[in-house]
Amino acid sequence: MSLTPDFHSGINHGVAPVTYGQGDRPPRGDYGSARADYTCEQGWAAYTEAEHDLYRRLHERQSAQLPGLACEEFIAAVGELGAPDRIPRFDALSERLYRATRWEVVAVPGLIPEEAFFRLLANRRFPVTGWLRRPEEFDYVVEPDVFHDLFGHVPLLFNPVFADYMQAYGAGGLKASRLEACEYLARLYWYTVEFGLIATPAGLRAYGAGILSSAGELRYSVTSPQPRRIGFDLERMMRTRYKIDTYQAAYFVIDSFDQLFDATAPDFTPVYRRVAEGGELAPDSLLPADRVY
Numbered sequence: 001m002s003l004t005p006d007f008h009s010g011i012n013h014g015v016a017p018v019t020y021g022q023g024d025r026p027p028r029g030d031y032g033s034a035r036a037d038y039t040c041e042q043g044w045a046a047y048t049e050a051e052h053d054l055y056r057r058l059h060e061r062q063s064a065q066l067p068g069l070a071c072e073e074f075i076a077a078v079g080e081l082g083a084p085d086r087i088p089r090f091d092a093l094s095e096r097l098y099r100a101t102r103w104e105v106v107a108v109p110g111l112i113p114e115e116a117f118f119r120l121l122a123n124r125r126f127p128v129t130g131w132l133r134r135p136e137e138f139d140y141v142v143e144p145d146v147f148h149d150l151f152g153h154v155p156l157l158f159n160p161v162f163a164d165y166m167q168a169y170g171a172g173g174l175k176a177s178r179l180e181a182c183e184y185l186a187r188l189y190w191y192t193v194e195f196g197l198i199a200t201p202a203g204l205r206a207y208g209a210g211i212l213s214s215a216g217e218l219r220y221s222v223t224s225p226q227p228r229r230i231g232f233d234l235e236r237m238m239r240t241r242y243k244i245d246t247y248q249a250a251y252f253v254i255d256s257f258d259q260l261f262d263a264t265a266p267d268f269t270p271v272y273r274r275v276a277e278g279g280e281l282a283p284d285s286l287l288p289a290d291r292v293y
């Protein structure tokens, strides 16, 4: 896969999410030390001063560009990660997070199989990769590292409605893995949790972790005239393929986190059937029914 750094979002999941580990790159991280549920120790003492400093510089660069681009709920919660100059200890962070929404952060060696991932989310345990990108990956890293998972994903887990959506997504995933609908859920995850936008009275704002942890895609997703921005439509998103190594061609816009949570209420079996019948859509497709921003 040719990786041209100037056109990358700050993160993508490198391996095609559904065919976990079969991507053209071997999984990165020490999976030998992981438990049966794929969790492992964070190994906080092993981080070097250079790694803490790289984390500090990543945190500083992203924090500077949040106003006017990140949603208010994210900005209000990002401070919960703790001191911005050192990689947080997951156990201390989990104590704060558990008090807020009964979630905890658990260390994993990197990307884990869908079933294990869904099961952790269904149990309100968010998997955070232990390793940090290398200095030469400052602007772009293929796999999710500790900065993407912590800075991108954890702050919104302090938001009660979003926290419930994440658990509902995990619970739905456990059912989907029996229905072979993992690809549809992976797309839903991608266009919401990773690259979602939310409409606010002040304009569109980012809430997706892949955007919020990206040096360039945060501004691009909210302000560039190039990508499509389409109103949230569950089946439309489940039909739409996504690109994993460039900025997104389309972003989907929710009206509220309640809308996201409410969408997980119905039984997805008929949804999956209609998605299968509807057929796949290219990332840059446009349908007559699309609510375009």
Ligand code: HBI
Pocket: 017, 018, 020, 108, 110, 111, 112, 113, 114, 117, 118, 127, 128, 129, 144, 185, 186, 187, 189, 190
């Ligand atoms: N594993 N550690 C980790 N983090 C993820 O975000 C992740 C994963 N495995 C699979 C996956 N995401 C996606 O396929 C989800 O859509 C299931």
Ligand code: FE
Pocket: 144, 148, 149, 152, 153, 194, 209, 210
């Ligand atoms: Fe992610």
